[in-house]
Amino acid sequence: MLEASHRYFHRAADLLDLAPKVREVLLTPNRVIKVEIVDETDDGKLMHYTGFRVQHNSARGPCKGGLRYHPAMDEDHATALANLMTWKTAIVDVPFGGAKGGINCDPNEMSRFEIERVTRRFVDRCKEVIGPTIDIPAPDVNTNADVMAWIMDEYSRHYGFSPGIVTGKPLHLFGSDGREEATGRGVMYALEEALRDRGRELSGSTVALQGFGNVGSHAARLIAERGGKIVAVADHKGGVSNEKGLDVPALVTWAAEHRTVAGFAGGDAFSGSEIIAWPADVLIPAALEDAIDGTNADQVRAQIVVEAANAPTTPEADTILARKGVLIVPDILANAGGVTVSYFEWAQNIQQFRWELDRVNAELEKSMRRAYAGVRELAKEKSTDLRTAAFTLAIQRVGRAALSRRSLRENIDLG
Ligand code: GLU
Numbered sequence: 001m002l003e004a005s006h007r008y009f010h011r012a013a014d015l016l017d018l019a020p021k022v023r024e025v026l027l028t029p030n031r032v033i034k035v036e037i038v039d040e041t042d043d044g045k046l047m048h049y050t051g052f053r054v055q056h057n058s059a060r061g062p063c064k065g066g067l068r069y070h071p072a073m074d075e076d077h078a079t080a081l082a083n084l085m086t087w088k089t090a091i092v093d094v095p096f097g098g099a100k101g102g103i104n105c106d107p108n109e110m111s112r113f114e115i116e117r118v119t120r121r122f123v124d125r126c127k128e129v130i131g132p133t134i135d136i137p138a139p140d141v142n143t144n145a146d147v148m149a150w151i152m153d154e155y156s157r158h159y160g161f162s163p164g165i166v167t168g169k170p171l172h173l174f175g176s177d178g179r180e181e182a183t184g185r186g187v188m189y190a191l192e193e194a195l196r197d198r199g200r201e202l203s204g205s206t207v208a209l210q211g212f213g214n215v216g217s218h219a220a221r222l223i224a225e226r227g228g229k230i231v232a233v234a235d236h237k238g239g240v241s242n243e244k245g246l247d248v249p250a251l252v253t254w255a256a257e258h259r260t261v262a263g264f265a266g267g268d269a270f271s272g273s274e275i276i277a278w279p280a281d282v283l284i285p286a287a288l289e290d291a292i293d294g295t296n297a298d299q300v301r302a303q304i305v306v307e308a309a310n311a312p313t314t315p316e317a318d319t320i321l322a323r324k325g326v327l328i329v330p331d332i333l334a335n336a337g338g339v340t341v342s343y344f345e346w347a348q349n350i351q352q353f354r355w356e357l358d359r360v361n362a363e364l365e366k367s368m369r370r371a372y373a374g375v376r377e378l379a380k381e382k383s384t385d386l387r388t389a390a391f392t393l394a395i396q397r398v399g400r401a402a403l404s405r406r407s408l409r410e411n412i413d414l415g
Contacts, residue, residue, distance in 0.1 A: 001289060002080040007315045008330075009083075012391030015382055016415050018399075025402060026395065029079055030063070030097075031055040035125035037103065037118055042111050050074075051122045053101030055135050056082035059402035062133050063099035064089055064339060066140025067147070069115070073102040077289075081140075084310055085339070087394035088332040092371045094343035097398075099135050107142045108259075116150050123154040130155070132164030132350070138342050139168040141213070141288070145180070149173050164349040167342035176345035178360035179338075184218025185361065186337015187308045189368040191223065191282060194304050194329050197376065200281070203227030206245075208278035208302065210234050211287030212261050215308050215335065217252050219286060224248040231280050234272035235287070238262030241270055241278070277301060285312035292317040300326060307331040322385060330387035332394065333375055340367050 006027065013023050033053040041047050052075055055063040065085035068077075078100050086098030103122060107115050123130075130137065137151060148166040152173065155165045169175035178185070192202055206229045209216055213235075220230045229245035237260035240246065247266045254264045262269065276283065276292060277299035285291040286308035292300065297317035305321065306329045307313060313321070313328065321328055344360055379389035396414045403412055 001311060002076050002083070004311065004315050005080045005083050008318075008387060008391055009087075009395070012388050012395055015384065015388060015392055016395060018395065018414075019412060021408065022399060022403070022412055026057065026399060027083070029054050029056045029082060030058055031129065032075065032079065033101070033126055033129060034075065035122060037121045037125070039114075039117050039121055041114055047105075047114065047118070049103050049105045049118060051101065051103040051125065052078040053126055053130070053135070053137075054078040054082035054099060055129075056098040056100075057086040057398060057402070058097035059398055059405060060090060060097055061095035062097065062131075063135040064094075064096035064342065065099040065101070065138065067137045067143050067151075068100070068102035068140040069105050069107045069142040069147075070102060071104055071106050073104040078102060081310055084332055086398055087391060088336045089339055090394040090397040091333055091375065091390055092336040092340045092367050093397070094340060096136070096339070096343065099137075100140070101137065102140065112146075115147065119147050119150045120154045123151050127155055127158055130165065131159070132162060132346070136164070136342075136346060137166050138339070139214070144168075144214075145170040145175060148175075164346055167345040169345070174345075174349055176341055176348055176355065176360060177357040178364065179341045179345050180214065181218040181222070182341035182360075182364060183215045183308070183335050183338030184220075185222055185364060186340065186368045187215065187219040187284065187286070187306055187334055188222040188226070189337070189365055190329050190334040190372060191228075191284070191304070191306050192226075193369060193372040193376070194306060194327055195282075198303065198327060205229065205282060206231045206280040207282045207284060208232040208275055208280040210272075210275045210283075210285045210291055210312075211309060212251070212255050213286070215338075216284070216286035217255065219284060219308055220246075220248045221252065228282075232270070232275060232278045233261050234270070234275035235261050236272060239270045239272045239275055240264045240267040242267035282306060285309050287312070290314055292321070294320070297321055298324075300324070303327065305329070307334045310335065318387065328385065328387060329372075330390050333371060333386065333390045336371060337364055337368055340364055
């Protein structure tokens with residue numbers, strides 16, 4: 001996975017003719033943390049997990065990024081995803097660097113108390129090297145506001161009341177209005193911009209969606225509210241389709257109860273893997289990495305792919321989709337709405353001043369459209385695709401900050 005994110009980086013770095021020395025400065029993580037978590041399950045068995053936190057780059061501010069609980073979590077994943085956060089925060093121009101972390105546990109197999117214990121142990125092991133001006137975790141796959149509340153509580157036991165240590169907290173515990181749906185809302189704005197590039201609009205466009213977690217479900221709801229038609233949704237247990245458009249609020253209720261979209265009565269069932277080849281105008285991968293790879297990219301029928309998940313398209317698939325003329329809105333732009341509102345939450349915590357929802361959403365919309373426009377402009381100027389342009393913009397911003405904070409012997413031109 002790390003190799004894939006490096007390939008995208010080098011494609012943009014080549015365009016900028018970036019010296020090998022600068023590439024190494026920008027690609028090397030600041031700090032890689034690995035901790036062992038050994039505790040007891042509720043019924044007295046041993047649980048032993050490994051936790052990771054990779055702080056990739058802090059040239060533009062404290063490291064920022066989610067915490068993921070998933071059996072596949074390892075150093076390679078954390079490093080690749082931390083890398084992406086560095087570029088993502090630069091693209092939406094929030095004053096943060098990039099980080100990511102997680103624990104290789106499966107919360108679906110654990111009790112609430114076990115998840116809490118594992119979370120507190122993780123914080124205890126990392127507390128000296130995270131903090132509101134050092135590294136600020138947030139929700140990611142399989143973590144949520146409850147987990148953030150435990151992190152805040154555990155950290156605050158040592159350092160005093162510190163709401164700014166995490167974002168994505170519960171509203172009643174200094175979270176921000178609009179944070180939970182922010183990534184999905186940002187995906188919707190990114191999709192609107194992409195459709196505009198193709199001379200179309202949301203109303204009447206058909207969308208196939210892979211993944212119905214926090215990001216996918218909010219994106220689906222907001223797209224449907226604006227007249228888009230969600231014609232198929234799949235998750236790891238199966239899929240459901242309706243060519244007239246699924247009733248998204250009813251699907252949300254079903255999925256909350258059954259923890260899957262499979263079995264929903266408002267459409268026809270299909271095997272989840274077919275979603276990639278679904279006949280729709282737009283495909284939104286909102287699940288895990290590598291969903292579109294060399295084996296299925298050729299089957300994609302959508303004209304636009306909006307990467308709501310992180311790293312859902314392998315470089316091989318990226319090349320195939322480009323050849324087919326598919327417009328890809330890359331993850332580091334498309335799903336940047338989450339970290340944007342995380343910044344608003346952190347700013348509210350630091351200022352001890354609450355923003356109203358209208359302000360959060362208005363600022364988010366402005367920020368997403370500005371970021372998209374900047375990437376679109378650079379893509380035109382350099383005659384390249386949106387992903388390479390997004391990486392180029394990010395490398396310029398992070399590179400300038402990094403080089404101003406240290407001296408290299410020669411002058412480096414970042415374009
Ligand atoms: N986990 C989210 C992401 O991948 C949000 C990170 C954050 O808000 O810090 O962008």
